[in-house]
Amino acid sequence: MIAETRAKLIAAARKAFAEHGYAEASMDDLTAAAGLTRGALYHHFGSKQGLLEAVIAQIDAEMAERLAAITAAATSRWDGLVLENIGYVELALEPEVQRIMLRDGPAVLGDPASWPSALACIASIRGHIEQLQGDGVVRAEIDAEAAARMISGASTDAAMWIANSSDPAATSRRAIPAFKAMLEGLLRRD
Numbered sequence: 001m002i003a004e005t006r007a008k009l010i011a012a013a014r015k016a017f018a019e020h021g022y023a024e025a026s027m028d029d030l031t032a033a034a035g036l037t038r039g040a041l042y043h044h045f046g047s048k049q050g051l052l053e054a055v056i057a058q059i060d061a062e063m064a065e066r067l068a069a070i071t072a073a074a075t076s077r078w079d080g081l082v083l084e085n086i087g088y089v090e091l092a093l094e095p096e097v098q099r100i101m102l103r104d105g106p107a108v109l110g111d112p113a114s115w116p117s118a119l120a121c122i123a124s125i126r127g128h129i130e131q132l133q134g135d136g137v138v139r140a141e142i143d144a145e146a147a148a149r150m151i152s153g154a155s156t157d158a159a160m161w162i163a164n165s166s167d168p169a170a171t172s173r174r175a176i177p178a179f180k181a182m183l184e185g186l187l188r189r190d
Contacts, residue, residue, distance in 0.1 A: 006044050006054070008034040014055045018096045022052055022104035049108060056105050060117045063091055063101075078137050081128045082183055086176055088155050092162035093172055102163035112156050122148045129186070138186045147186060154182060 012034035016025035027048055031038050045051040070087045074080035091097045106112055126148035132138040138147075158175040165171035 005036060005040055008036060009041055009044060009051060010054050010058055013051045017055060017100050017104060021099060022108055052108055055100060059101055077132055077135060082180060085151060085155050089158045089175060089179060090172060092159035093168055098163035102160050122152050125151050136188060139188045142186060154179060
């Protein structure tokens with residue numbers, strides 16, 4: 001019952017936040033849409049902000065799953081790293097990701113680099129870079145942790161730029177080649 005109640009509230013909030021934005025989403029409307037009360041919302045999430053955090057965690061997990069599939073389908077580790085990170089930037093073209101993850105999330109919860117999922121993302125990128133260094137693809141003298149943090153920061157900033165631009169598709173067409181060129185700077189040159 002607890003899981004079902006939480007799922008209903010998250011689903012209703014996700015729809016409300018995507019359609020109206022966090023600030024304009026009515027707590028009464030979203031709890032009514034879930035067939036629940038404000039009390040249930042406060043009991044399970046503590047606040048509207050707590051509910052936003054749960055919605056972001058759900059979307060973030062879905063994004064991570066989609067990006068992992070991109071990496072798994074890549075023909076090489078290098079392509080996996082590049083395609084996964086470009087895939088993250090391209091997710092900024094999706095309206096739900098734009099509004100909830102890249103506009104309202106940072107406005108309400110602060111810098112995405114401080115979100116719990118950010119450290120896991122950085123660790124994953126660092127692991128890919130270390131493997132690529134072991135394979136002789138990425139230059140050995142590059143600090144893997146520093147590179148991972150810079151890639152994560154650049155991809156997040158590019159995604160936020162796309163999400164907040166007046167023409168996200170045009171901004172994406174500008175950002176992706178520059179981002180890819182930045183990643184290629186990691187490659188070992190013989």
